[in-house]
Amino acid sequence: MSERVAIGSLDDFPQGPKRVEIQGHRVAVVRIGDDFYALGDRCSHADYSLSEGDVYEEDLEIECWKHGSTFSLKTGRPTTLPATRPVPVYEIEVEEEKVWLKLP
Ligand code: FES
Numbered sequence: 001m002s003e004r005v006a007i008g009s010l011d012d013f014p015q016g017p018k019r020v021e022i023q024g025h026r027v028a029v030v031r032i033g034d035d036f037y038a039l040g041d042r043c044s045h046a047d048y049s050l051s052e053g054d055v056y057e058e059d060l061e062i063e064c065w066k067h068g069s070t071f072s073l074k075t076g077r078p079t080t081l082p083a084t085r086p087v088p089v090y091e092i093e094v095e096e097e098k099v100w101l102k103l104p
Contacts, residue, residue, distance in 0.1 A: 003103045010097045017062060019051040025103060027090055030073055032057050037073035038090035038101060045069055045083035 007020050013031045019041050020027045028041040028051035039062065041051050048066040055062050061070040061079060069083035076089040091102040 004093070004100050005103060007099050007101045010094065010099060013099060016055055017051040017053070019049060020101065022101065023103060025090075027101065028062065029092065029099075029101070030055055030062060032060075032073075034094075036092040036094060036099065038092050039071060039073065039076050040087040040089075042087065043069065043071075043083060044078065044085040044087050050087070 005022055007022060013029060015031055017028050017030045020029050026041040028039045030037045039050060041049050043050055043064040043066065045067060048064055050062050050064055050071065053063040053065040060073045062073060063070045067082050069081060070079045071087055072079055076086040078084060093100040
């Protein structure tokens, strides 16, 4: 059963990526405008942090800074090599200025 945990208020999340570590999950939370996306913060190619990479807002992708794979913020699937496996995707909910993450 999934669990919903509060990870902060809207003000805690400036535009762009931010790493959140909660209950053993390392998550890259990305804010674009008022939209939120959340991916596993470990590149599936090697253990590098996606939240330290660039976000491409138009394509809704984040780039691994180490070797340049990009991942869809919506599906977690890599859109360029060398990564070939997806990273997990988490659901985010925003309610009354509070940001919630759904853990699997
Ligand atoms: S570690 Fe991310 S592409 Fe290689």
